[in-house]
Amino acid sequence: MKLATKLIHAGIEPDPSTGSIMTPIYQTSTYVQSAPGHHKGYEYARSQNPTRHTLEKAMAEIENGKYGLVFSSGVAATDAVIKLLEPGDEVIAGNDMYGGTFRLFNKVFAKFGIKFHYVDMTRLENISALINSNTKLIWVETPTNPLMNISDIEATAALAKQHHILLCVDNTFASPYLQNPLDMGADIVLHSATKYIGGHSDVIQGSLVLNDAALRDQLYFIQKSCGAVPGPQDCFLVLRGIKTLHIRMDRHCENGEKIAHYLRNHPKVGKVYWCGFEDHPNYDIAKKQMRGFTGMMSFELKDTSMEAAMKVLSSTKVFALAESLGGVESLINHPASMTHASIPRDERIKNGLNDYLIRLSVGIEDADDLISDLEQAIG
Numbered sequence: 001m002k003l004a005t006k007l008i009h010a011g012i013e014p015d016p017s018t019g020s021i022m023t024p025i026y027q028t029s030t031y032v033q034s035a036p037g038h039h040k041g042y043e044y045a046r047s048q049n050p051t052r053h054t055l056e057k058a059m060a061e062i063e064n065g066k067y068g069l070v071f072s073s074g075v076a077a078t079d080a081v082i083k084l085l086e087p088g089d090e091v092i093a094g095n096d097m098y099g100g101t102f103r104l105f106n107k108v109f110a111k112f113g114i115k116f117h118y119v120d121m122t123r124l125e126n127i128s129a130l131i132n133s134n135t136k137l138i139w140v141e142t143p144t145n146p147l148m149n150i151s152d153i154e155a156t157a158a159l160a161k162q163h164h165i166l167l168c169v170d171n172t173f174a175s176p177y178l179q180n181p182l183d184m185g186a187d188i189v190l191h192s193a194t195k196y197i198g199g200h201s202d203v204i205q206g207s208l209v210l211n212d213a214a215l216r217d218q219l220y221f222i223q224k225s226c227g228a229v230p231g232p233q234d235c236f237l238v239l240r241g242i243k244t245l246h247i248r249m250d251r252h253c254e255n256g257e258k259i260a261h262y263l264r265n266h267p268k269v270g271k272v273y274w275c276g277f278e279d280h281p282n283y284d285i286a287k288k289q290m291r292g293f294t295g296m297m298s299f300e301l302k303d304t305s306m307e308a309a310m311k312v313l314s315s316t317k318v319f320a321l322a323e324s325l326g327g328v329e330s331l332i333n334h335p336a337s338m339t340h341a342s343i344p345r346d347e348r349i350k351n352g353l354n355d356y357l358i359r360l361s362v363g364i365e366d367a368d369d370l371i372s373d374l375e376q377a378i379g
């Protein structure tokens, strides 16, 4: 089945009790048993919920995986993956990634004896150099947030396999419509479904998709033991979001391309970070592994004073100043003080994330209105 059809039908069957075409919100905490131990596969809603199961099947299908698990947030999904590890284990992660992932690794898990290394993942040799017998997990985010760096999933997967290391790819920025890491050899794909998959800025949720049954069982055990499950209404909203993912992503990419070029040609704008530019340092890899270049981008003004950046950030009228991304409405964000404030300043600047960087999540409004809005804000 082609992706557009899968997005509408994946995992979904008419409800067996009524024929309801939409998966009902099973708002229940428990299920009645006919005799002790005699039940219909559902005992207690932390362990099983039919709305959640439908979404887990849908997530697996749209990421070309066998198993899906959904969590109460993207970071809860990340938390479950790290809980596969033991004290003494080491993780290699990117030096330009979602601030909340960095915070979870360094402020929560480091104190349990897990060691995290951060490198520029656009160069495979940086990863190889850190691999030792304690390395258990490679964590890739591509495109990265907010600098839109690209790393080669296929090459990283080959390296990970060679050393029997798990590879988890955070695919939030690309969405399953533009990139499918399991097809390129990743072991686990992670999404913050809060972003493009949910798509309407009305729900917080995370998911994992994978192919290995034993790994799925371990992660399911962590999911039910630690309890970070999403409620059924949130699962319903994400199921609804998935049905329009392709239509939304096409428009995000189309608007993204127009705005990236507009910014690049603007006399007051300096660097523009967008992975669809042919002179992007990793354009060849982006083109090989992605089917489109998203509506995510960052830029700097030529005037690198904080005042100039702050003026743009507080002057847009269509772009709303807010954290998050991937919703139908356009957002503007200041990574240094908002989404990436949890990364120490020195670390941030060393990795190229300047105080004056501005990030855009281009929505699906009319591109002309978005450009006029930026025009009046940049001045």
Ligand SMILES: *Cc1c(COP(=O)(O)O)cnc(C)c1O
Pocket (backbone or CB within 6 Å): 073, 074, 075, 076, 098, 100, 101, 141, 145, 170, 172, 173, 191, 192, 193, 194, 195, 204, 205, 206
């Ligand atoms: C938002 C985000 C997360 C965390 O997801 P939440 O749903 O906010 O917990 C993880 N990775 C990336 C790339 C994100 O943008």
